[in-house]
Amino acid sequence: MGNPNWQRPAHNMRHETNMVVASPNSIRSEKILPIDLPVVDLRGERSMVKKLIVRACEEYGFFNVINHGVAGDTIAKMEEAAFEFFGKPLGQKKQVALYGCKNIGFNGDTGEVEYLLLSTATPPSIAHFNNISNVPSNFSSTVSAYTEGVRELACEILELMAEGLGVPDTWFFSRLIREVDSDSVLRLNHYPPILNKDCKDKDKSPSHNHTKVGFGEHSDPQILTILRSNDVGGLQISLQDGVWNPVAPDPSAFCVNVGDLLQVMTNGRFVSVRHRAVTNSHKSRMSVAYFGGPPLHACIVAPPVMVTSQRPSLYKPFTWAEYKKVTYSLRLGERRIDLFRNYTSQLE
């Protein structure tokens, strides 16, 4: 974990089990310990909401947000369009440049996932989708409406975080993703059900589940991620090395998580927690993730209030362009944030 003061929360845990998880290249035994993420009701009393958010980001790096204000219709249309696109024959999907299947990034990572990776730059670079066959009609406007909704939600949450942390400029974080040249990404992930061909006949009953890695262990490099999935589980977070905590799906909520840049800008107080998504043998998981990122030239530093003599700066200043370049040159599971640690810090 990046946060040296972080300790595993002792509460909220259920029974621990061992589970065999098949990754694309290996089979290994891991500890599985389901948890209930903190739930933040955005319509709650503001002073309580910001306290809850700060605590969740310190202890879990993840929380669910309900009464989030994103229109149900916008969300439903996005999910429908995603299912329509991924339901097309592989040959047609492959004609779309932003489509990927099983290969993640450029450095040899693989997983049981297919995806669309869309830059949310304004004016939307996805606008040209309307002229391409093989994508559902109105795909571009569906994506734009969804992106607008989740960006607004991300800004509201970042402003609550700043208030909760006592940052005097409450737009300090949100400004970065509001900028017209913010480098944000929308990712549509589809994890088809995978049947394990090697399993014995008696294991093929619907109650017996097989798990493969869909999207391997990683942290999100940007500021904040707003994730929504259908009602199929698969997201797991790791609050302790070697232990995976499955998160129950809640299609009425958004799952919010701290990215690497927010860990840096809170000087390690918030944690960018490693997570992954696994498949099952019976139902498709569909997730849509908005990664709020700053403009490429933005300098990533903690506001003065987060840096004290007791808590000196943990990270060197860098631009998002520098961090992104390193990120994209490394494997998915790399602990890239450690490369930007300030080793002159007295905490070392």
Ligand SMILES: C=C1C[C@]23C[C@@]1(O)CC[C@H]2[C@@]12CC[C@H](O)[C@@](C)(C(=O)O1)[C@H]2[C@@H]3C(=O)O
């Ligand atoms: C292997 C990789 C895929 C990724 C770029 C990287 O080199 C390392 C970070 C990966 C990640 C994880 C979160 C997001 O899904 C993503 C879009 C991002 O910004 O960083 C992916 C990158 C990707 O799929 O291209």
Ligand SMILES: O=C(O)CCC(=O)C(=O)O
């Ligand atoms: O699909 C999921 O639940 C998680 C996806 C994810 O972590 C990502 O796209 O970065």
Ligand SMILES: [Fe+2]
């Ligand atoms: Fe992620």
